[in-house]
Every structure is written in C-alpha cells, then in structure tokens.
Amino acid sequence: MKRFLIYAGLGVLILGVGLYTYMKVSAAASAQADGFHLKCTAAECGWYFTIPREQVRTYPRDPDGQGFRCEKCGKYSAQIASRCEQCGEWYAVTQGGGREGGCPKCAGQKTGE
Ligand SMILES: [Zn+2]
Ligand SMILES: [Zn+2]
Known part of the structure; x- marks a missing residue:
C-alpha cells in the first residue's frame, strides 16, 4: 500500500512537471502544440514547414541561433512562423519579439484607417 502511494505521488509529480513544461512552451509559441x-525567409524560397516539438531542441540551427535550417534550400533562414488571422497565410515572425510588419500579404490593407 505504501509503495502504491509512492508511485501515485511520483505519477502526479511527473504529470505536473510535464504540464508545466507544456504550458511554458505553449506560451512561448502559441498554437504550436503539434x-x-x-x-x-530567403526571398527566392519562402518554404513553409513544421518540425515536431520533440525535435526543436536538436534541429539544426545556425551558429548564432538566429534561424533554423530550411528543409528546402538548406539555408539557416527559417524563422518561427505565425498565422495571419485575416488571410490564414503563414509568415515568419522576425527575431526581437512581436509581429514586426505582421503579415506581408495583409500589410497596409488594414481596414478602418
Ligand atoms: Zn528556404
Ligand atoms: Zn494576412
């Protein structure tokens, strides 16, 4: 009975840590649970792709940590992408935070201005 309690406690602990990690990652990259x-961001490429969450840590990045290696052209110019709420297009979110420029497709097309 005592042993069972230890295992149960351990299970809860692991679940808790897992959930915490998941929430942290989710906060950093919303809607990217999958x-x-x-x-x-290479002008002649523009390839859009996804990498599984468990591969993010080991995925090849450039030495400065600025970008991920593009699946298609092999350059380290792939950036975390965000989905435009207006047109549904994926676009690269520039380093340094935020959505500088926002969606290239919808830029300058905002209504109400
Ligand atoms: Zn590329
Ligand atoms: Zn857009």
Whole structure:
C-alpha cells in the first residue's frame, strides 16, 4: 500500500512537471502544440514547414541561433512562423519579439484607417 502511494505521488509529480513544461512552451509559441511552424525567409524560397516539438531542441540551427535550417534550400533562414488571422497565410515572425510588419500579404490593407 505504501509503495502504491509512492508511485501515485511520483505519477502526479511527473504529470505536473510535464504540464508545466507544456504550458511554458505553449506560451512561448502559441498554437504550436503539434510542432513548430517555420517559414523560410530567403526571398527566392519562402518554404513553409513544421518540425515536431520533440525535435526543436536538436534541429539544426545556425551558429548564432538566429534561424533554423530550411528543409528546402538548406539555408539557416527559417524563422518561427505565425498565422495571419485575416488571410490564414503563414509568415515568419522576425527575431526581437512581436509581429514586426505582421503579415506581408495583409500589410497596409488594414481596414478602418
Ligand atoms: Zn528556404
Ligand atoms: Zn494576412
């Protein structure tokens, strides 16, 4: 009975830590529970792809940590992508936080201005 309690406690602990980690990652990259959405910023490429969450840590990045390696062109110019709420298009979110420029497709097309 005592052993059972230890295992039960351990299970709860693992669940708790897992949930905490999951929530932290979710906060950093919203709506990316299934993986990271990436968009290549190379002008001639623009490839959109996803990598599973468990591969994010080991996925090849450039030495400065600025970008992920693009699946298609092989350059380290793929960035975390965000989905435009207006047109549904994926676009690269620039480093340094926020949505600088926002969706390239909808930029300058905002209504009410
Ligand atoms: Zn590319
Ligand atoms: Zn858009």
